[in-house]
Amino acid sequence: MNQILIIEDEEVIRRAVKRLLERNGYQITEAGSVEEAQSSPLASFDLIISDVRLPSAPGTQIIEAAAPVPVLIMTSYASIRSAVDAMKLGAIDYIAKPFDHDELLIVVERIIKQDRQLRQQEFLKSEVDKSYPVRGMIGDCPAMIDVFKRIDKVAPTDATVLILGESGTGKELVARALHEKSQRSQSPFIVFNCAAVPENQVEIELFGHQNEGETRRGGLLAKAHGGTLFMDEVGELSMAAQARLLRVLQGDDYSAQQETSNSGPNIRIIAATHRDIRKLVQQQTFRSDLYFRLRVVEMTLPPLRERGSDIKSLAKFLLTKYCRQLNRPSLSLSRSALEAIRRYHWPGNIRELANTIERAVILCEGDHITPQLLAIDHHITTKRMDSNNPADNLSLEEYFRHFVLDNQDHMTETELAKQLGISRKALWERRQRFGIPREKKGKKS
Ligand SMILES: Nc1ncnc2c1ncn2[C@@H]1O[C@H](COP(=O)(O)OP(=O)(O)OP(=O)(O)O)[C@@H](O)[C@H]1O
Incomplete structure (x- = not known):
């Protein structure tokens, strides 16, 4: 329930406003002066309605004391001057006495709604603009702080990284961050989803086509030259493709060298899987030597829950x-x-x-x-x-x-x-x- 503080020294008016607002679902606190009002916790109100002319201090004094709570000023006569002064001092709006019930209710409802939206927007803006260590990657929990630290440490190296974590935990986002924070950031970041390509196409996708007597060309390894190849869902690779990839990582796949450079493929490999890869190794559906090659650095992303x-x-x-x-x-x-x-x-x-x-x-x-x-x-x-x-x-x-x-x-x-x-x-x-x-x-x- 929205809480409103009414500051008005004329009891008849104060009571009338109170009854009207209570009938319309607001919770009301009353005060006869600014001094009396200040004995209440001002920040707990959604709105303060105050008369300008009060004994001792003018009602406008509450504006600064209560900020950012909005203050609606009542002027006892339609005095544009006192209303303008109040607005200059930061009042949210003013209403001239005598006012009819509907007029007051409309103004009160509008102010409370707008203020709620404004606060919400400010809160969200601060969340969005908050600078997290990886752009667009939200996280403050200890496990994510650990992830960010690892990204910063590992990104500048050329180490192969294996990213583990359930589906949708941000593995690709981490791979991109590793690339962007590396010296390879100006070269391509190529994504290869091992699960999305039929088993018999994987090798062609990675290593390219080769007709008899021709040089091999067109594979993703060549496209990623100088940059990073992100192998998503690496746990889905066939045994044949795993053997080939291992040879590339060991630097002894001749055709991969041919299509990339004379001294060997200049590619950083980052791999990811949502599967329990150790179990796949135990079940012998994933080569243990490839697993050890890939997990030079291993990172596990926590599930959202x-x-x-x-x-x-x-x-x-x-x-x-x-x-x-x-x-x-x-x-x-x-x-x-x-x-x-x-x-x-x-x-x-x-x-x-x-x-x-x-x-x-x-x-x-x-x-x-x-x-x-x-x-x-x-x-x-x-x-x-x-x-x-x-x-x-x-x-x-x-x-x-x-x-x-x-x-x-x-x-x-x-x-x-x-x-x-x-x-x-x-x-x-x-x-x-x-x-x-x-x-x-x-x-x-
Ligand atoms: N910490 C985060 N902050 C903001 N957005 C995130 C965060 N982590 C992931 N996302 C968003 O969630 C979506 C899924 O992330 P991503 O594709 O990187 O997950 P994944 O682990 O690679 O998924 P899959 O295993 O299914 O390939 C993306 O839209 C990504 O931008």
């Missing part, structure tokens, strides 16, 4: 970003929406949070985002948090499979992808990879 108050800062940052992008006036997140965001498990991490906020901004018709607009499925959270639930022990892959199979009958592909925090293309790819392709309608038994 373990980032404490970063979740709130990220939500607000993303809200501002999408309001700007979608040309919407500033919106705020209601307290219950923030609480819903804090409690949710976020299996798709920051990408899922970004999708959720973007959708809410598009659908929002008021000036704040409610939990309903976020449409967070707490069923997922409950399932994951319940320690007696076998879902606790699911790997991300099993979790994906369960989620898709449980929900595909009542969700569209777009809804499934949004809930999982991945693109429709990634959903399609993972369906193929995990052997659960979307069945055509009517084919189900």
Whole structure:
């Protein structure tokens, strides 16, 4: 409930204004003078309404003392002069007595709404402008401070880096930061998504085409010459491609040398995977020698649910970003929406949070985002948090499979992808990879 302080020495007027505002849902505190008003905690009010002419000190004295709380000045006669003086001293507005009820209510409502928006905008601006060590990468929690420190240390070296972390935790963002903060920043940063290319195309993509008797050309290794090659989802590489990559990293792949330079490929490799790569090594689906080559430096990004108050800062940052992008006036997140965001498990991490906020901004018709607009499925959270639930022990892959199979009958592909925090293309790819392709309608038994 909005709190208003009324400073007026004429009791009849003060009581009348009080009754009117209370009937309209405001909580009122009264004072007969500036001195009496100052015995209340001024910062706790949403608005102060004060008469100008008061015993001892004029009402305008409260303006500075209460800042940044807005002060609406009442003038006992329509004196433009005292109103102008009050405005010069920082009053938010003035109203001339006698005023009718509706006039006062409209002014009060407008001031409180505008002031709330202004404070929200200022808060968001300070969040957005806050300089984080990596541009556009929000994070203050200890694990992220550690990540930033590592980026600064490792970026200037040519060390191969292996970035681990669940889907959507910012692995590509970190890879880009490593490149931008390195001496290679003026050369290309090439992304190769090992999962998005059919197995038999991986080698051609990386190493290029070669017809018999011709020099090999056109591969991403050549394109990344002098710069950085970011190999996303490296855990998906076939054994043949892994063997080839290992030879490149050891500097003894002759064709890679041929297409890049005489002295060997001048490329920094950064790799990433959301998979448990040590398990892949144990299962012998990922070469241990390649793993050791890649993890000269290893960085693990924490999942969003373990980032404490970063979740709130990220939500607000993303809200501002999408309001700007979608040309919407500033919106705020209601307290219950923030609480819903804090409690949710976020299996798709920051990408899922970004999708959720973007959708809410598009659908929002008021000036704040409610939990309903976020449409967070707490069923997922409950399932994951319940320690007696076998879902606790699911790997991300099993979790994906369960989620898709449980929900595909009542969700569209777009809804499934949004809930999982991945693109429709990634959903399609993972369906193929995990052997659960979307069945055509009517084919189900
Ligand atoms: N700390 C952060 N601050 C702001 N935005 C972030 C942060 N981390 C990630 N993002 C944003 O979240 C989205 C997903 O990040 P990114 O693609 O880097 O994740 P990823 O771990 O590489 O995902 P995947 O494993 O699915 O490839 C991007 O839009 C990125 O800009």
